[in-house]
Amino acid sequence: MIDIIINMMAGWITIAKWEFFRSKLKFDARSLILLAVSLLLLIGASYMAAQTGMNMNNDMYRVALTNPDLEPVLGIDQRFNVMTVDIDTASNMYATDADLVIIDPNVFMADTEKSASASEALKSTLKNYREGVLTSYNDINNSHPVWVTIHYLERPEAFQVLSGERPRSIAEDGEEEVIATQLSPEDVEAAATGGSITGEIGTGAAPAPPQTADEFQEIQRRNLFEKQTIATPSHFAPPIPFTAILYSFMFIFPIYFVSQFYSSSIMDERTNKKCELVLVAPLRGADIVIGKTVPYILVTMVIIAIVTTYIKGLPTDTETIKSSLLILATMFPIVLLFFAFSFISAILSRSFKELTFAMVFLSVVVSGYLFFPAMFANVHAISTISPMTLIVLLIEGENIKMSEYIFSTLPFYFVGLSVYVFGIYIFREEDLFTQKPITQKLLDCVEIFLSNPYGSVFLLSIIFIPFVYMAQLMLIVMLFNLPLPYSVIVMIVLAALIEELVKSIGIYTLFKRKMVAPTLKNAATLAVFAGAGFFAGEKLLVFITLAPIATSVFGSVMTMGTLLLIPLMVHITGVMVVSLGMYAISPRWYLPFVLFASILHGLYNLFILRGILFG
Amino acid sequence: MAKQKSNMTLSPRIVMLIAKKEYRVVMHERTFILSVLIQLFIASFSTFLVIGLTSFYDPTALGELDMGSTKIAVVGNVDNDSELYLLLQNSDLAPILYGEFSDAYTAFYDRRVDAILIIPDEPPGGYEILDIDIYLPRSDLKATLVSLQLKEPLEKFEQSVRDIRTKRISGYTPLDLNIVERKTKTSSTYFEFLYVALLPLLVFTPAFISGGLVVDFITEEFERKTIDLLLVSPISLLDVISGKVLLATIIAPVQALAWVLLLMMNGIVIHNVVTILLLVLVTAMILVLVSGIISVMFKERGMAQLFYSLILIFLFMISYLFTNSPMNLVTRLSIQSIGGLETVIWLGGYSLLAVVLYGGLLKVVEGE
Numbered sequence: 001m002i003d004i005i006i007n008m009m010a011g012w013i014t015i016a017k018w019e020f021f022r023s024k025l026k027f028d029a030r031s032l033i034l035l036a037v038s039l040l041l042l043i044g045a046s047y048m049a050a051q052t053g054m055n056m057n058n059d060m061y062r063v064a065l066t067n068p069d070l071e072p073v074l075g076i077d078q079r080f081n082v083m084t085v086d087i088d089t090a091s092n093m094y095a096t097d098a099d100l101v102i103i104d105p106n107v108f109m110a111d112t113e114k115s116a117s118a119s120e121a122l123k124s125t126l127k128n129y130r131e132g133v134l135t136s137y138n139d140i141n142n143s144h145p146v147w148v149t150i151h152y153l154e155r156p157e158a159f160q161v162l163s164g165e166r167p168r169s170i171a172e173d174g175e176e177e178v179i180a181t182q183l184s185p186e187d188v189e190a191a192a193t194g195g196s197i198t199g200e201i202g203t204g205a206a207p208a209p210p211q212t213a214d215e216f217q218e219i220q221r222r223n224l225f226e227k228q229t230i231a232t233p234s235h236f237a238p239p240i241p242f243t244a245i246l247y248s249f250m251f252i253f254p255i256y257f258v259s260q261f262y263s264s265s266i267m268d269e270r271t272n273k274k275c276e277l278v279l280v281a282p283l284r285g286a287d288i289v290i291g292k293t294v295p296y297i298l299v300t301m302v303i304i305a306i307v308t309t310y311i312k313g314l315p316t317d318t319e320t321i322k323s324s325l326l327i328l329a330t331m332f333p334i335v336l337l338f339f340a341f342s343f344i345s346a347i348l349s350r351s352f353k354e355l356t357f358a359m360v361f362l363s364v365v366v367s368g369y370l371f372f373p374a375m376f377a378n379v380h381a382i383s384t385i386s387p388m389t390l391i392v393l394l395i396e397g398e399n400i401k402m403s404e405y406i407f408s409t410l411p412f413y414f415v416g417l418s419v420y421v422f423g424i425y426i427f428r429e430e431d432l433f434t435q436k437p438i439t440q441k442l443l444d445c446v447e448i449f450l451s452n453p454y455g456s457v458f459l460l461s462i463i464f465i466p467f468v469y470m471a472q473l474m475l476i477v478m479l480f481n482l483p484l485p486y487s488v489i490v491m492i493v494l495a496a497l498i499e500e501l502v503k504s505i506g507i508y509t510l511f512k513r514k515m516v517a518p519t520l521k522n523a524a525t526l527a528v529f530a531g532a533g534f535f536a537g538e539k540l541l542v543f544i545t546l547a548p549i550a551t552s553v554f555g556s557v558m559t560m561g562t563l564l565l566i567p568l569m570v571h572i573t574g575v576m577v578v579s580l581g582m583y584a585i586s587p588r589w590y591l592p593f594v595l596f597a598s599i600l601h602g603l604y605n606l607f608i609l610r611g612i613l614f615g
Numbered sequence: 616m617a618k619q620k621s622n623m624t625l626s627p628r629i630v631m632l633i634a635k636k637e638y639r640v641v642m643h644e645r646t647f648i649l650s651v652l653i654q655l656f657i658a659s660f661s662t663f664l665v666i667g668l669t670s671f672y673d674p675t676a677l678g679e680l681d682m683g684s685t686k687i688a689v690v691g692n693v694d695n696d697s698e699l700y701l702l703l704q705n706s707d708l709a710p711i712l713y714g715e716f717s718d719a720y721t722a723f724y725d726r727r728v729d730a731i732l733i734i735p736d737e738p739p740g741g742y743e744i745l746d747i748d749i750y751l752p753r754s755d756l757k758a759t760l761v762s763l764q765l766k767e768p769l770e771k772f773e774q775s776v777r778d779i780r781t782k783r784i785s786g787y788t789p790l791d792l793n794i795v796e797r798k799t800k801t802s803s804t805y806f807e808f809l810y811v812a813l814l815p816l817l818v819f820t821p822a823f824i825s826g827g828l829v830v831d832f833i834t835e836e837f838e839r840k841t842i843d844l845l846l847v848s849p850i851s852l853l854d855v856i857s858g859k860v861l862l863a864t865i866i867a868p869v870q871a872l873a874w875v876l877l878l879m880m881n882g883i884v885i886h887n888v889v890t891i892l893l894l895v896l897v898t899a900m901i902l903v904l905v906s907g908i909i910s911v912m913f914k915e916r917g918m919a920q921l922f923y924s925l926i927l928i929f930l931f932m933i934s935y936l937f938t939n940s941p942m943n944l945v946t947r948l949s950i951q952s953i954g955g956l957e958t959v960i961w962l963g964g965y966s967l968l969a970v971v972l973y974g975g976l977l978k979v980v981e982g983e
Contacts (some may be wrong), residue, residue, distance in 0.1 A: 001924040004975050009648035031918060035921075035922075035925075038922060038925045038926065038929065039925070041929055042925055042928055042929045042932065045932035045933045045936075046932050048932075048933075048936055049932045049936060052935055052936060054935055054936060055811075056811055056933065056934065056940065056942050056943050056946065057807055057811040057816070057939050057943075057946065058937075058938040058939075058943050059943075059947060059952060059953075060807070060810070060811065060946055060947060060950060060952050061952065062952055073790065078938075079807075081952065086878065099952075104792075105791060105792055105793050106792075106793050106795055107792050107793065107794050107795060109794070109795065109796075109797055110666075110797070111797040111798055112799060112949055113799055113801045113806060113884045114806070115797070115799070116797065116799045116800055116801040116803075116806075117802075117803040117806035117807065117854040118803075119794050119796075119799050120649040120801075120803035121807075122792075122794065122804065123794070124803075126792060129790065130789065130790065131794075134777075134781070134784075135785070136683070137784050137787060139729045139783075140744070141743065141744055142744060142779070142780040142781060142783045142784050143780075143781065143784060143787075144744075144747055145744060145773070145776045145777060146744075146745045146747065146769070146772060146773040146776055147744055147747065148744045148746075148747050148748075148749055148769060149747070149748045149749065150749050150751060150757070150762075151748060151749065151750045151751070152722065152750075152752070152753040153720075153750050153751070153752060153753060154752075155724050155726070155751055156725060176749075182669050197864070226783060227872050232773060233766065233769035233770045233772065234631065234770055234773060236765075236766055236769060236770075237761070256924075257921060257924065260916040260917055260920050260921060261921070264915075264916045264917030264920070265917070267916070268838070271835075271838050271839050281815075283708070285828065337748070340919055351640070351831070352830075352831035352832075352834060352838075352916055353640075353641065353646045353828060353831040353832070353835075354646050354649075355831075356648055356828070356830075356831050357647065357649040357653070357826055360653055360824075360827070361649050361652060361653050361656075362656060364653055364656050365656065368656065405848065416947075435743050536685055554926065
């Protein structure tokens with residue numbers, strides 16, 4: 001038994017070793033020196049850019065001044081291009097060569113959007129100037145007399161992720177919140193009889209307003225990653241979780257770079273048929289694919305581990321070790337998905353250009369999926385759709401629950417792995433080294449799946465569910481720009497199109513590749529199976545993941561009628577239309593029938609949603 | 616010597632032929648469509664972020680859309696003429712007075728109010744700090760909304776307290792400017808997003824893509840060894856490279872024009888369109904020449920793409936460092952914030968850089 005396992009592993013380990021050492025050889029001395037130089041330049045430039053505040057809005061507003069004393073005031077904001085002129089010139093420049101004309105103490109502006117925007121910018125600049133001047137006096141009680149202390153309290157959410165409330169870590173949030181968390185109104189009332197609860201909550205680790213200018217500076221220099229807990233009203237800012245984007249970039253850039261090499265390496269096997277020799281060797285396609293993939297995944301995970309250490313610090317205590325490991329565990333499915341997409345792009349594309357574009361496209365889409373919900377980390381529970389949100393929470397020192405991990409990473413695991421399985425199916429000579437059209441290669445995947453003894457249209461529909469789920473989530477982001485009723489309508493039609501396409505692709509393959517006889521009985525039975533499979537898969541998905549967002553507005557648009565309410569019949573009808581259509585005319589009419597079925601499906605969904613849309 | 620000569624000859628006819636061939640391939644593979652999709656996605660994604668966030672974080676941007684007033688609990692020894700309480704009443708919030716914190720907390724827990732605000736006893740004219748405690752619901756959209764709505768009354772309150780107290784600071788005179796408001800109102804966040812982020816990003820994305828495209832054009836010939844076949848014919852290496860560089864460069868401003876037109880159709884005013892397109896052309900040429908040099912040097916896709924990406928990010932970073940970087944130039948051109956002479960000088964400077972890079976490309980090709 002062990003012999004067999006060793007033999008099975010030996011195949012891909014050989015390839016992996018080979019891949020690792022060969023690709024290392026690509027970095028000759030010259031490349032390594034150039035790489036080091038360009039990385040140093042990049043780090044230097046980024047550091048300098050960070051010092052300037054990362055603005056590209058230099059000199060966008062032109063301001064004419066008559067009082068030269070104001071020049072340094074506006075000078076603190078790089079947006080203003082300031083000219084000091086005499087009063088006559090200033091009044092001539094009004095509304096022509098200057099967006100704002102300041103004839104002390106009046107600010108005149110033109111009736112244009114640009115001027116309006118400039119005046120808003122001026123207001124914020126004046127505010128910053130005022131704060132700066134006041135801070136320079138060491139007299140906090142008079143210069144900054146009002147302070148706001150922000151506390152966050154738990155309360156039952158209107159909508160929750162799976163079940164229960166998120167337990168908060170005690171160390172980070174200060175005592176008062178823990179007290180509050182465990183208090184029910186009854187407790188509060190009980191406590192109130194004994195004395196004021198305000199006093200109890202007010203003690204603990206709550207920060208106090210600063211006493212000196214130095215302390216004040218300290219508070220202003222609040223770490224970007226920390227939540228604001230105390231501020232003056234002017235500095236009081238709602239929680240904008242832009243940090244999430246920063247993390248995403250730090251973690252995703254390495255993946256992007258390594259996946260470039262990975263896809264090049266896969267493509268390399270195809271150009272010049274290098275891999276032909278390997279394929280005739282007694283190795284399975286899967287061995288080659290795993291062998292070629294594992295080194296790249298390992299390298300990426302090592303880089304991510306380094307990034308994690310950079311953010312979290314060296315893992316010295318168990319808490320840091322635990323959250324660092326959890327970060328790696330959350331990043332792994334993301335890496336897997338990126339690599340799966342790189343792999344399938346490399347297998348399908350006919351040229352380097354196509355590969356680059358396919359990869360950029362898929363990276364952009366996946367990054368969008370990761371970024372968008374993570375923007376709402378700490379703001380809304382829907383953000384847990386993206387694993388990036390979990391990363392943000394972990395970096396902030398909070399715990400994540402197993403159910404949350406499953407909720408956000410399961411689609412990544414599922415899509416990543418099934419893409420690999422489909423890719424391995426066509427990792428064979430006739431697909432790798434020929435200029436077959438992409439659609440034919442995709443049909444090959446489906447054909448091989450269906451010729452498997454366990455393959456069936458029922459199972460195929462289930463497998464496609466996570467793909468549909470991710471695609472529909474992306475559609476929400478893409479269609480956000482359209483005005484409201486239209487965006488929902490387009491969303492419904494496109495969502496229906498995706499669903500009809502994946503439900504019937506198996507039947508199309510069976511007919512087209514003549515795997516089953518195109519009889520009426522076959523067409524009808526297959527349609528029932530495909531439709532039922534999709535229905536079953538949907539229910540399964542809803543059960544595992546969708547429950548938390550099903551009650552939100554976005555969730556209801558996405559699921560209402562299609563994933564929750566539409567009975568089995570609609571799914572079967574849609575695929576039946578396509579199936580019978582192909583039987584009656586020819587499989588060549590596949591796409592028109594899919595379109596027709598999508599329209600039917602979309603109309604039904606519109607009918608279900610009519611109250612929301614038109615009511 | 617003979618070999619080098621054939622490496623370096625340049626025939627415009629052959630260059631055009633190569634460019635046309637690449638054009639047909641790009642069109643045939645529909646990579647172009649994918650490229651447009653990528654740009655569309657980037658555009659809609661960034662608009663999503665900004666429109667979504669500005670309307671979310673700046674409720675005035677929502678205009679007439681009434682969000683309804685959020686109820687908040689106010690605790691403290693406030694009589695009805697307490698200044699902060701009055702400011703709260705005049706804001707978008709609906710304050711409800713509670714005598715005891717525990718009552719307010721019960722209301723908060725039962726979702727009858729969405730925040731608790733504790734007003735300190737210290738009078739505005741006093742000498743101690745006025746510390747206001749705010750309790751917000753955790754992980755809830757309401758927390759952000761309430762903070763947003765609280766900011767304005769709180770700032771007004773701060774201002775009125777300061778009006779009393781800053782008189783005690785010797786040597787401080789507040790700077791007062793009277794802004795004469797006009798009819799047109801706009802959020803500067805939105806305006807700046809449009810002209811500082813979206814427009815430059817859209818017009819330059821085709822140029823970024825062109826750089827990557829050239830890497831593929833060139834390394835593919837080397838990796839598939841098709842370059843050897845081409846070179847035995849009377850075509851020189853310089854012809855091949857120039858043809859590819861030419862095509863990749865000229866498709867950038869064409870796409871940029873499409874974006875500009877699309878934005879204009881949406882009612883966004885863009886000035887100096889021709890100059891902007893010229894700038895895109897020059898920038899695309901710089902990027903394409905850089906990636907051309909890299910590709911001829913490395914002859915291998917993975918390496919060339921890696922270096923191109925690194926250099927692209929590097930260039931992006933240094934454009935933060937000075938006024939009139941290509942991105943900034945587009946912003947200033949589109950809103951007429953730059954004079955003619957300044958434009959000519961900078962555009963000329965970038966063109967000069969492109970010429971220098973072309974010299975570099977010639978050198979690298981000659982070295983082959």
